[in-house]
Amino acid sequence: MLQHLSFSCLSPLHAGVLAFVGTAWCCGALIWHLEQQDLAQQRHQVSGLASDHARSLQRGIESALSANNVLVALVRQGQGEVQGFEAIGGQLLPFYPGIVAMGLAPNGVVQKVVPAQGNEALLGFDQLNDPAQGAEAALARDSGQLTLAGPLPLVQGGVGVVGRHPVYLSDERGQRHFWGFTHVTIRIADVLAAANFPQLVERGYQYRLSRVLPHTGQTQEISVSSPPPGSRPVVHGLSLPNGQWSLAVTPTQGWGSPVRLVGRGLLGLLMSLLIGHLVRLLLQLKAHERDLESLVHARTAEIFSTQQQLQATVDAIPDMLLELDDHGRFLQIDHAHANALALPAAKLLGRYLWEVLPEESSKTLVAALEEARQQGCSTGQQICLPMPEQGQSWFELSVARKAATSDSAPGYVLLARDITQQRAALEKIEHLAHFDHLTGLPNRALLAQRAAQMIDRQRSHNGNLAVLFLDLDHFKNVNDSLGHRMGDALLVTLAQRLQTLAREQDTVSRLGGDEFLLLLPDTEAEAAARMATHLLRGLSEPCQLEGHELSTTLSIGISIFPKDGEHFDTLYQRADAAMYRAKRSGRNRYSFFTADLEASSARALMLENALHRALERQQFALHYQAQVALQTGQIVGAEALLRWQHPEWGPISPAEFIPIAENSGMIIAIGEWVLATAARDAKRWLDQGIGLRTVSVNLSAVQFRHPQLLEMVSRCLDEAQLPGHRLELELTEGAAVDDPASALDVMTQLHERGAHLSMDDFGTGYSSLNQLKRFPLGKLKIDQSFVRDVHEDANDRAIISAIIHMAQALGMRTTAEGVETEAQRAFLLEQGCDEGQGYLFSRPLPVAAFEALLHQQQS
Ligand SMILES: Nc1nc2c(ncn2[C@@H]2O[C@@H]3COP(=O)(O)O[C@H]4[C@@H](O)[C@H](n5cnc6c(=O)[nH]c(N)nc65)O[C@@H]4COP(=O)(O)O[C@H]3[C@H]2O)c(=O)[nH]1
Structure with a gap:
């Protein structure tokens, strides 16, 4: 776990390096520890060796020096006089091998010495006053102890050590006084032979024997190997009489074993590398394992999500999903939409399609399966299935061939989309494309088709086709005053009447708005005129619509194939032009196309441009x-x-250009x-x-409905500086009653701005009295x-009288x-x-x- 935590954030390489460094550090510490142990052991060995040699040396010296004790005893025995010293000395010498000379030196001056031979030069040697030995002799005298001096150059030649023992004698009065020295001289070579240093060298050690000069504190080298010992020697001290010698020993090869150290280092390095490498491999393996694990996770999630997606897609598809085997048997039915079928899914499974589908549909489906078998898929085939409640439903099929797999046989996947509504909508669209949605009459598109067919037929037997263009007179007033709903109802009624008035072979179509067009095959001019009169009469009959009695007239323009045109477009335009002439001629009439008509529609265009x-x-x-004022x-x-x-x-005339x-x-x-x-004229x-x-x-x-009307009126009044109440705005009935709520709004604003309002041409529209009451009108015209x-x-008289009385009742x-005649004036005056x-x-x-x-009036 810890390893996982500590290494998980590192790359395998870094972790390997870290493991290498760690192991190397541990190995280093171990090697250091082992080396220290080895060194301690080695030093211990060397120390033992040095101790052996030092002890041999010490024993040799001490044994030689012990001769002094005999001499001292002799001197004391003789109270300073030793008789037969030469003989006694001669007998003693064999017991002390290595002694070069031994003698007596009363007051420090050598008097007697054995063997005499070879030591002649020593006799008379003043030890206390010798520059080389004086200091140590004095030390011996003063300390009163046996003192070893040297190595020093000997008087008798060569180098040696001198052991002096001061002798103090007591006189008769019991007072001690220095008598002199007994001394023993040993050649240094003999001293060193006892230590057997060559053996030490042979065994692979270097040494240095030295002593500290007692009077100067300097170190005197006594014997040293070649080469001398190295650093950190093992030092062994020798306790010699009144002096300190020390033996320092080091191995010739130095401390420790470089070869072993290198070996251990290499081993450590190898181990560190191995562990680093192993850690790296381990982590790589772990990382690989983790990658594999997450890959497996990702793949599993992907598969799961794909499955979900697939299921959601299947659920979202509004179509039925079925599976059939190669023989046309139902294998599986998607349950989400299975209820779209007439038969329960359970009754279909395992059955052949021709057993359950109607013959026609079954044939279509078999054909679709065959197509899918040959080409991989089949789309667009439609089948019709009887439905218990809705009659029948249409389905569009998409079939895909499913190849055989190791554990499934080949088959087909079938999507069946319910297109019943789509087909109905298409039929509706088809109908809408050819029939007017309000009246159900053929529209322009179907009219053009039928006209082309009729023209072809008439052309084939030199017949005539009459084209009648119908436009209702003042239909706008109905819309404006009673609303579009009533206008539509009137159009529907008139359309029905037109159909009853027309013959079976005729086509009655609506062009839009209040325009209708009739195609009358095998009809020449005279029959067309008769038909027009028939229509004028039939359509002018009043209609009862929602409590209103509406009567309308119409204007009809007529053109005849082939006299007025070979093509429908020309005939249409010419009938239209003829209809305009009927309108201009006072409406409620028909008119035939004549050549001069084309000029008048050209004039309308010309006027508009001008x-x-x-x-x-x-x-x-x-x-x-x-x-x-009539009064x-x-x-x-x-x-x-x-x-x-x-x-x-x-x-x-404004009557001509104002509508344009x-x-x-x-x-x-x-x-x-x-x-x-x-406003400017009025102000003037x-x-x-x-x-x-x-x-x-x-x-x-049009002005009345313009959103900036109030601003425009105010601007004109302000610019002319004319008080608002000096202006009267004449509105038409249509403007006021189309949208009574907003008309009231606009009128109120204009009224508040001070302007008077009057209703122009009153009586020609369909103003309702209720609405009229609410408008701030001051006058009816x-x-x-x-x-x-x-x-x-008499009617007109009654209407005038009613208008005047109604206005009076409303305070208008x-x-x-x-008013053109005096009689008219008189009547009007009379009516008030x-x-x-x-x-x-x-x-x-x-x-x-x-x-x-x-x-003129003023004057
Ligand atoms: N037979 C006969 N006619 C008489 C008599 N007294 C007046 N008239 C004519 O009757 C029309 C009265 O104007 P309107 O009903 O507002 O009818 C006007 C009005 O609706 C429109 N119009 C004229 N000027 C303007 C205008 O500045 N703005 C707008 N929007 N329409 C205008 O043009 C229409 C026709 O104007 P006008 O040709 O000037 O025709 C005028 C006038 O010349 C008479 O005793 N006998």
């Missing part, structure tokens, strides 16, 4: 039409009416110009003291269509438009209408003329 530049080229002007005949207001004077085409400006969006910029100009008249109550400006529905026929049409004023506007009082006038009229 309108783009009309503002910047200052082609617009305002005319004002007086609004007169007094006074001009109380004016309506600003836009005029467009084109340099080439002359004046163009509205459709193209140009009405926003043009409308702002109108409001700004009218105010400044001139002309007392008009308000100046009215028409506000198109009765549409001139009611005023025009007021004397012929009324202005009648298009407040104001009138019309040619009876004044036509719309250019600014200067209108100003003149105002001034």
Whole structure:
């Protein structure tokens, strides 16, 4: 565990190096310890050897010196006189081999010496006063002890050691006095022979025998091997009379054994390398083991996750998953979606597909299996299975061949996707692609196909095809006033009527909006006209829709194949142009295509292009039409009416260009110009003291819905510095009732800004009284269509009367438009209408003329 912890963070190489260093350190310590032990043992041996030799030496010297004791005894016995010394000495000498001379030296001067031969020079030698021996002789005398002096050069020649024993005698009075010395001289060679140093050298040791000079403290070398001993010798001391000798010994080869040391070092190194290597190998093995373990883990996790993924994928696939054997028998069914089958899964397993599937489906599936067997897979085949509750379900098949493995036979994996809804959706899409979703009538695409077919057929037998382009009159008003839901309901009703009015061979299609197109095969112009009249009559019948009685008229344009065109596109465009002419001619009628029609649609395009530049080229002007109080005949207001004077085409009616400006969006910029100009004119008249109550400006529905309307109105008023209550904005019914909630919002804001609001052309739309009550309107303008026929049409009279009374009930004023006759004025006055506007009082006038009229009235 510890090893695992300590080495786990190291690489095998580092761990190996660490183990090597550790082992090397341990080996080093062991080797050092062994070496120390060996050294101690060796030193112990050397010490024993040195001790043996030192003891032999010491014994030799002591034995020779012991002769002094005899001499001292002789001197003491004779009280300083030794008779027959030569004879006694001669007898003693054989007992002390190695002694060169022994003698007596009263007062330090040698008097007697044996053997006399060879020692003649010694007689008379004054030991105390000799420069070489005086100091040691004095030491002997003063210490009173046997003292060994030397090695020193001997008087009789050579080098030797002298053992002196001072002798003190007592006189008659018992006083001790120095008598002199007894001395024994030993040649150094003889001294050293006792130690047998050569044997030491032979045995492989080096030595040094030395002594410390007692009087100087210096070391005197007595005998030394060649070469002398090395460092850290074993030193053995010799205790000699009144002196200290020491024997230092070292092995000739030095301490220890370098060879052994090197051997041990190499062994240690080898062991360290081996252990380092083993540790490295061990860790490598462990790491490899761990790698293998994590690889096994990773692989196991991968397999597990793949299995999970596979299972999740199978679960996520909305299709049924089945397995069949090579003979078409069901082997396995994925349980997640097995309920999509009519039969329970248990009843399918082990059965042949043709036993359980309907014949047709079984054939398709067998074909799919065959295709998969040959090509590996098969996709796109569809089968239909009867379902107990839903009738039948469609499935799209994907089959893949499964190759045989060592433990499974070949077979097929089959995915069956329920495409019942998809097929239904496709059918729906197919239907939508060809039929109008609101009315269910063929749409443009199907119309074009059928038209092409009909044209081909008519061409083949020189027949005619009538193309009738139908557009409802004022359908926009229905949408604007009653909402799109009602508009749609009306369209559906009219579509149904169209189908009942048409013949079986005819095609009735809806182009979009309120436009329909009829294809009448084998129909020439006269029959087409009859059919058009039939349609006009049939469609103008009132419809009852959600409590509303709606009656609508339509305009029809007719073109005939092949007279008006060889292709459907041409026939279509020409019928459309003819329909526009029917509209312009007063609506609720039909019109045939004629060559001059193409010119008028070209004019609309031309006008639109010219309108783009009309503002910047200052082609617009305002005319004002007086609004007169019916009671007094006074001009109380004016309506600003836009005029467009084109340099080439002359004046163009607002009834023609305002719809173009509205459709193209140009009405926003043009409308702002109108409001700004009218506000400036009104301010000028105010400044001139002309007392008009308000100046009215028409506000198109497009302007009314524009998000910056309030800012625009405020800006114009501010720039002209005209008080808001001097401005009246004329709204159309359509603008007000399309989205009553936001219309109320806008009207309230305009009202709060001070402007008066009036409802223009009142009576032509479908305004609801409830809504009208909530709007901050100050005035209703009765549409001139009611005023025009007021004397012929009792209906119109009733409508005018109702409008006036309703306005009065709501606290609103009324202005009648298009008052041309005195009788009309009188009727309106009688009904309580407040104001009138019309040619009876004044036509719309250019600014200067209108100003003149105002001034004339004032004066
Ligand atoms: N038969 C007959 N007609 C009379 C009589 N008195 C007036 N009129 C005409 O009736 C129209 C009244 O204007 P409107 O109903 O607002 O109808 C206007 C209005 O809806 C629109 N319009 C005109 N100027 C503007 C404008 O500045 N802005 C907007 N948005 N629309 C405008 O164009 C329409 C037609 O304008 P105009 O051609 O100027 O036609 C004017 C005027 O010339 C009369 O006694 N008998």
